[in-house]
Amino acid sequence: MRQKIVAGNWKMNKNIDEAMELALSITEYQPDFSKEVKVIIAPPSLYLANLKMMKTLTCEVAAQNCSHHDYGAFTGEISAAMLKSMNVQYCIIGHSERRQYFDESNELLKKKVDTCVRNGVTPIFCIGELLEERKNNKHFITVLRQMEQSLFHLHGAELEKIIMAYEPVWAIGTGVTASSEEAQEMHAFIREQLGLHAGEGVAQNVSILYGGSVNAANSMELFACKDVDGGLVGGASLKAKDFAQIIASAG
Numbered sequence: 001m002r003q004k005i006v007a008g009n010w011k012m013n014k015n016i017d018e019a020m021e022l023a024l025s026i027t028e029y030q031p032d033f034s035k036e037v038k039v040i041i042a043p044p045s046l047y048l049a050n051l052k053m054m055k056t057l058t059c060e061v062a063a064q065n066c067s068h069h070d071y072g073a074f075t076g077e078i079s080a081a082m083l084k085s086m087n088v089q090y091c092i093i094g095h096s097e098r099r100q101y102f103d104e105s106n107e108l109l110k111k112k113v114d115t116c117v118r119n120g121v122t123p124i125f126c127i128g129e130l131l132e133e134r135k136n137n138k139h140f141i142t143v144l145r146q147m148e149q150s151l152f153h154l155h156g157a158e159l160e161k162i163i164m165a166y167e168p169v170w171a172i173g174t175g176v177t178a179s180s181e182e183a184q185e186m187h188a189f190i191r192e193q194l195g196l197h198a199g200e201g202v203a204q205n206v207s208i209l210y211g212g213s214v215n216a217a218n219s220m221e222l223f224a225c226k227d228v229d230g231g232l233v234g235g236a237s238l239k240a241k242d243f244a245q246i247i248a249s250a251g
Contacts, residue, residue, distance in 0.1 A: 001204075001205060002204065002205050002206060002207040002208075002229055003037075003038055003207055003229070004036060004037045004038065004207075004223075004229055004230045004250045004251070005037065005038045005039075005040065005163060005207050005209055005229060005230040005231075005250075006037055006038075006039055006040070006209075006230045006231055006233065006243075006246055006247045006250050007039075007040040007041070007042060007062065007090075007092075007124060007163075007165075007209065007230075007231070007232045007233065007237075008026075008039075008040070008041045008042065008233050008234075008236075008237025008238075008243055009042045009064065009092060009095070009211075009232060009233065009234050009237060010022075010041065010042060010043045010044065010064075010237060010238060011044075011064070011097075011234065012044060013044075013238055014043070014044070014047075014238070016046075016047060016050065019043050019044070019047045019050070019051070020047075020050060020051075020054070022238065022240060023041065023043075023051055023054060023057055024054070024056065025240035025241075026039075026041065026059065026240045026243055026244065027056055027057055027058050027059070028240070029240045029241055029243070029244035030058055030059070030244055030247060036251050037230065037247055037250045037251050038060065038230075039058070039059035039060065039247055040059060040060040040061070040062050040090055040124075041059055041060075041061060041062070041237065042061070042062040042063065042064050042090075042092055042124075043061070043064075044064070045063055045064065045065075045078055048061060048063060048083075048086060048088055049086060052086055052087060052088065060089060060090060061088055061089075061090070062088065062089075062090035062091055062092060062124060063078065063083050063088055063090070063091040063092065063121075064091075064092050064095070065078075065091070065092065065093070065095075065098060066078055066079060066080045066083060066091050066093075066112060066115070066116065066121070067079050067080075067112075067115070068108060068111035068112045068114075068115055069115070070115060070118075070119075079115070079119075080112075080115045080116045080118070080119040080121045081115075081119045083119070083121050084119045084120050084121055088121065089120075089121060089122055090121065090122045090123075090124055090163070091116055091121050091122070091123055091124065092123075092124045092126065092165075092232075093109055093112045093113055093116065093123040093124065093125050093126065094109045094112075094125050094126040094127065094146070094150065095126045095167070096126060096128055096167060096169045096172055097172075100169075106145070106146055106149035106150045107149065107150075109125075109150040110149065110150045110151075110153065113125065113150060113151060113154070113162070117154070117158055117161065122161055122162070122163060123162055123163065124163045124165055124209070124232065125150070125151065125162050125163065125164055125165065126165045126166075126167050126211070126232070127143050127146040127147060127164065127165070127166055127167070127190070128142075128143065128166055128167040128168045128169050128172075128211075128212070129142040129143060129168055129169060129170075130142070130169045130170065131169065131170035134168065134170065139168075139186070140186075140189055143166070143186065143189070143190065144189075144193055147190070147193060147194075147197075152197050154198075155197075155198055156198060156199075156202060159194070159197075159198050159202055159206070160202050160205045160206060162206060163206070163207050163209065164190060164194075164206055164207065164208040164209065165208070165209040165210075165211050165232040166183070166186050166187060166190060166208060166209070166210055166211065167210075167211035167212050167232060168182075168186075168212050170212075171211075171212030171213050172211070172212050172213070172234065173213070173234060173235065174213060175213050176212075176213060177212060177213040177214070177215075177218050177222075178210070178212060180221045180222055180224070180225055183210050183222055183225055183228055184225035184226060184227055184228065187208050187210065187225065187227035187228050188226070188227045190208055190227075191203045191204075191206070191208060191227050194206055207229040207230065208227060208228065208229050209228075209229060209230045209231050209232045210222050210223075210225075210228050210230075210231050210232070211231060211232035211233065211234070213234075213235075214231040214232075214233045214234075214236060214246060215235075215236045215242065215246070216236065216242045216245035216246055216249075219231060219245070219246040219249040219250070220249040223249050223250045230250045231246060231250070233246055
């Protein structure tokens with residue numbers, strides 16, 4: 001059964017003291033009924049161990065990325081096996097910034113998904129179209145291609161373990177948000193394609209998050225959509241009070 005999830009992607013922000021203070025503040029602000037919502041924070045990887053050792057932390061912790069290799073001479077990389085050894089249960093895969101700035105292809109992301117699944121780490125898999133693709137009415141084609149080339153080699157229980165995150169690239173960090181109608185339309189399409197590939201039961205068990213300038217003002221309307229199961233939040237997750245309001249919107 002799919003569940004409501006609010007995940008905060010801190011990206012490359014905060015020094016260690018600021019990160020620990022933010023995590024503590026999120027815990028203090030987190031509303032009681034957020035127990036109905038799985039809350040995940042994704043700090044810079046450097047701070048994962050520190051946050052995992054926080055006894056007062058009430059949310060889950062995710063990595064922002066991992067290598068497609070299991071181990072070896074790959075200086076600077078972090079493997080899914082390493083994340084699992086630290087009890088980090090989640091990893092963001094395929095964020096548009098990784099695709100754009102680090103040239104991560106659908107084929108490479110397929111390998112990253114596989115190493116996460118193989119090591120028991122749940123991918124938060126990001127998909128979404130560029131503004132030009134939406135303007136040219138190619139947004140469905142783009143999103144389906146990303147799913148087909150990176151995810152649709154998985155079936156059944158493996159696919160059910162994936163958390164999907166639809167993030168229209170034109171809405172990330174721009175202050176522009178997809179309308180609730182646009183979000184619902186794409187989320188319904190994603191769920192339909194999951195159903196066609198793996199069956200309706202699988203489709204109904206996969207949580208699909210919306211990302212792209214989610215904030216305290218628009219989260220309630222977005223999360224009220226039938227097929228939107230929460231959010232992958234960027235900038236607003238760096239402010240504990242705003243993030244708590246977004247969590248409350250999903251509860």
